[in-house]
Amino acid sequence: MTVSYLGYILAAYAAAAAVVGGLILRAVLDHRAQVRELAALEARGVRRRFRRPEDEA
Amino acid sequence: MLTVLANPTRFMALSGRVLPWLAMAAAGLLVAGFALVFLTVPDDYQQGATVRIMYVHVPAAWLSLFLYLIMAMAAVGTLVWRHPVADVAQKAAAPIGAAFTFLCLVTGAIWGKPMWGTWWVWDARLTSELVLLLIYLGIMGLWRAFEEPSAAARAVAVMTLVGLVNLPVIKFSVDWWNTLHQPASVFRLDGPTIHSSMLWPLLIVAAGFSLLALALHLSGMRTEILRRRVRALTLQQARRSEVDLGHIRASGAGL
Amino acid sequence: MRAFVAIIRRDLLIASRIGGAGALPLVFFLMLVTLIPFAIGPDLNLLSRIGPAILWLAAALATLIGLDRLFQADAEDGSLDLILASALPAELAIVAKGFAHWLTTGLPLALCSPLFGLLLALTPQAMMDVAASLLVGTPALTFAGVTGAALTARLRRGGLILSILVTPLMIPALIFGVSAAQAASVGAASFFAPFLVLCAISLLSIVIAAVAGAAALRGP
Numbered sequence: 212m213t214v215s216y217l218g219y220i221l222a223a224y225a226a227a228a229a230v231v232g233g234l235i236l237r238a239v240l241d242h243r244a245q246v247r248e249l250a251a252l253e254a255r256g257v258r259r260r261f262r263r264p265e266d267e268a
Numbered sequence: 269m270l271t272v273l274a275n276p277t278r279f280m281a282l283s284g285r286v287l288p289w290l291a292m293a294a295a296g297l298l299v300a301g302f303a304l305v306f307l308t309v310p311d312d313y314q315q316g317a318t319v320r321i322m323y324v325h326v327p328a329a330w331l332s333l334f335l336y337l338i339m340a341m342a343a344v345g346t347l348v349w350r351h352p353v354a355d356v357a358q359k360a361a362a363p364i365g366a367a368f369t370f371l372c373l374v375t376g377a378i379w380g381k382p383m384w385g386t387w388w389v390w391d392a393r394l395t396s397e398l399v400l401l402l403i404y405l406g407i408m409g410l411w412r413a414f415e416e417p418s419a420a421a422r423a424v425a426v427m428t429l430v431g432l433v434n435l436p437v438i439k440f441s442v443d444w445w446n447t448l449h450q451p452a453s454v455f456r457l458d459g460p461t462i463h464s465s466m467l468w469p470l471l472i473v474a475a476g477f478s479l480l481a482l483a484l485h486l487s488g489m490r491t492e493i494l495r496r497r498v499r500a501l502t503l504q505q506a507r508r509s510e511v512d513l514g515h516i517r518a519s520g521a522g523l
Numbered sequence: 524m525r526a527f528v529a530i531i532r533r534d535l536l537i538a539s540r541i542g543g544a545g546a547l548p549l550v551f552f553l554m555l556v557t558l559i560p561f562a563i564g565p566d567l568n569l570l571s572r573i574g575p576a577i578l579w580l581a582a583a584l585a586t587l588i589g590l591d592r593l594f595q596a597d598a599e600d601g602s603l604d605l606i607l608a609s610a611l612p613a614e615l616a617i618v619a620k621g622f623a624h625w626l627t628t629g630l631p632l633a634l635c636s637p638l639f640g641l642l643l644a645l646t647p648q649a650m651m652d653v654a655a656s657l658l659v660g661t662p663a664l665t666f667a668g669v670t671g672a673a674l675t676a677r678l679r680r681g682g683l684i685l686s687i688l689v690t691p692l693m694i695p696a697l698i699f700g701v702s703a704a705q706a707a708s709v710g711a712a713s714f715f716a717p718f719l720v721l722c723a724i725s726l727l728s729i730v731i732a733a734v735a736g737a738a739a740l741r742g743p
Contacts, residue, residue, distance in 0.1 A: 216317045216382055223321040223378045227328070230371040231480065234364060238487045245494035252501045257508075347738060399691050406688040410674065413684045423674045426739045427688060430670055430731055434692055437724065441695035444720075448702060 276493050279353055283486050290483040297476030304469035321379040323470060327477035328372035329393075332400055335365030335481060339407075340432045343425035353489075355421035356496070358428065359411055360488030364481055366404035372397050392446035396439050403431045417496060526611040527619045534623035548585050548628040549635055555581035556639045567644040574643035575653050575704035581639075582632050582657055583693050586664040591685050593624055593669065594676035594740065603676065603740070613737035621662075621669040621732055629661030649704070652714060656703040656721060663696035663725040666732035673736030695724050 305323045339361040345354025376394050377387045388394070407424055414420030559577050560570060570577075597603035606616045636657050637650040645653065671689035675681030699721040706714035 219318060219378050219382050220320050223324055223375045226374045226378065227324040227371055230367050230374075234367050234484050237363075238484055238491065242487065242491045242494070245491050245498055248498045249494055249501070252498065252505070255505070257501045257505045399694060402687075402691045406684070406691065409684045409687055413675070413678050413681065419677070423739055426735050427674055430692070430735045433731055434695075437695045437727070438691070441698040445698045445702070 276353060276356075280490060280493060283490055287483060287486050287490070290479055290486065294476050294479035294483055297472055297479060301469055301473035301476050304472065309466055309469055318379055318382055319466070321375055323473050325372060325375040325379060326470060327474040328368045328375060329397065330474055331477055331481050332365055332369035332372050332397060334478065335361045335368065335485070336400070336404075336428075336432070336435075338485065339365065339428050343428040346421050346425040347429075350418075352418070352496070353493075355417060356489045356492040357485070358421060358424060360485050360492050362404060362408050362411065362424075364484050364488065366401060366408060368481065369397055369401040369404055373401060390446070392443045395446070396442050399438050399442070400435070403435075407431070417499070526609055527615055530606065530611075530616060530619035531623045531626070534620060535626060538623070538627045546631075548588060549631050551588055552581050552585045552632050552635070553639065555584055556642060560642075571644040571646070571649070574640060574645045575649060575656075576701050577643060578636050578639060578653050578657070579660075579697055579701045579704060582629070582636070582661060583664055583690075583697055585632060586628055586661065586668055586693075587686050587689065589628070590624075590668040590672045590689070591675065591682040593620060593672040595672075595678070595681065598676045607740060613740055614733040617669060617673060617736040617740070618729060618733050621666050621729070624669065625662055625665040629657075629665050633657035633661055652706055653704040656700045656718060659718070659725055660696050660700035660703075660721045663700075663721070663728045664693055666725075666728040667692040667696070669732040670728075670735050670739075673732070673739040676740060692728075696721065696728070699724060 302323070305320055309320065309323075339358050342354045342357035342361065345351050346358060373394065376397070380389055380391075380394075381387050407427055410424050410427055411420050414423065556577060559581075563569065594603060597606065607613050609616075611619075633654055636654050637645075640650040640653055668685075668689050670692065671685045674688065675685045678684070699717040703714055703717040703721055706717070
């Protein structure tokens with residue numbers, strides 16, 4: 212009985228691992244992309260004025 | 269506390285220090301919880317080993333609601349104080365909530381196959397989660413529909429709160445509809461009584477998942493603040509080059 | 524109050540000049556009802572059993588049509604700003620706009636549903652139930668839509684996102700509407716319990732649309 216359900220349990224945990232892993236991967240990659248973009252902009256000499264960037268939006 | 273966090277720069281500094289600890293605590297709790305689940309939890313007399321699916325399904329269901337609550341609280345912050353950090357908190361919570369809602373549905377379906385003999389049953393709980401997923405997806409779509417972040421935040425905040433008011437109504441309707449069409453569901457994923465040897469691991473796992481979600485949310489907020497800085501700088505650059513162009517044009521006209 | 528009536532009259536006038544005042548939603552409604560037998564076959568027993576559900580689904584879909592222009596057109600020509608700047612509270616202005624929209628979509632659908640019920644082999648009792656449930660239930664559909672329309676008023680392409688936002692909000696009205704409408708044909712439950720809940724949902728969605736819509740339209 213236990214063995215016959217093993218596939219379902221594995222599938223459920225695999226789905227959980229995929230979703231959580233995907234979320235973590237997305238968070239890391241997105242963060243890196245923004246950091247890189249910001250560095251590139253600053254390297255081009257665009258500097259942040261001393262006000263909150265959101266004020267512009 | 270809130271006023272300290274209200275400044276994005278200070279928020280970045282503080283969250284940067286908290287985030288690693290949060291992530292480590294989440295990982296520790298999850299490892300400990302799942303070790304308990306696989307080593308100590310006995311098979312359920314009714315559901316057999318599939319009871320282990322519950323340890324992913326129930327935390328996912330809880331987080332789907334928890335992240336909606338976070339989103340709703342941030343929505344109040346957006347509407348009342350018009351604060352950019354609240355906007356960011358709203359935006360970062362939506363995809364995480366949607367992901368856990370999706371996980372809840374998937375694990376529910378996988379659990380349903382051996383229990384009900386079919387992948388999907390229009391069970392009241394699963395159906396309500398499905399509607400919640402639709403609302404999450406609509407909110408994420410609304411974020412993308414606006415070009416301007418603050419206008420998007422305001423519209424999404426209103427939609428989130430409308431959703432919050434509607435969720436109990438939807439839940440009530442779906443429950444009612446469910447009892448109308450199928451008298452009683454045979455199995456329930458969370459039984460009325462749960463033995464303490466099964467409850468403790470569940471609480472630990474749920475706490476671990478919650479901390480994980482909070483860490484993801486914090487990290488998402490940080491990324492979103494960076495994204496807004498990038499956007500502001502790009503706009504600034506565009507404006508400056510426009511001014512330069514204007515100079516060139518003006519001097520060209522002078523010649 | 525005069526401003527309230529003026530908004531309704533203006534929207535009805537616009538609708539009558541452009542959309543034939545409720546004729547087009549009705550045609551769309553008829554088309555949806557016509558499509559179903561093509562999809563599931565002309566089995567009259569089956570059709571009469573699911574007829575109320577078909578009529579309700581068609582009403583929900585027909586309500587979505589034209590919602591995206593409800594505030595968008597006013598936002599584009601500037602009349603929305605005038606309405607918001609007027610002495611009439613924005614909440615009431617939204618109720619007026621929604622009411623006018625209902626008069627040209629929901630009301631004609633509810634009144635003509637017995638006629639379309641003939642196509643679906645409904646019994647006279649079922650026709651009356653469907654018409655009554657649509658009469659009190661379509662405001663819930665319309666005002667769920669009004670909420671979404673206010674949210675997407677300033678978007679240039681808000682049609683699809685509007686439908687995606689609004690459809691989940693229509694679920695409660697659909698559930699109770701169909702079960703009230705089916706009371707006669709299926710005999711599952713009494714007519715009045717779901718009917719009264721439907722009335723409550725309609726009133727609730729008017730309030731939600733007024734408050735949420737005003738918050739959305741007053742935005743930056």
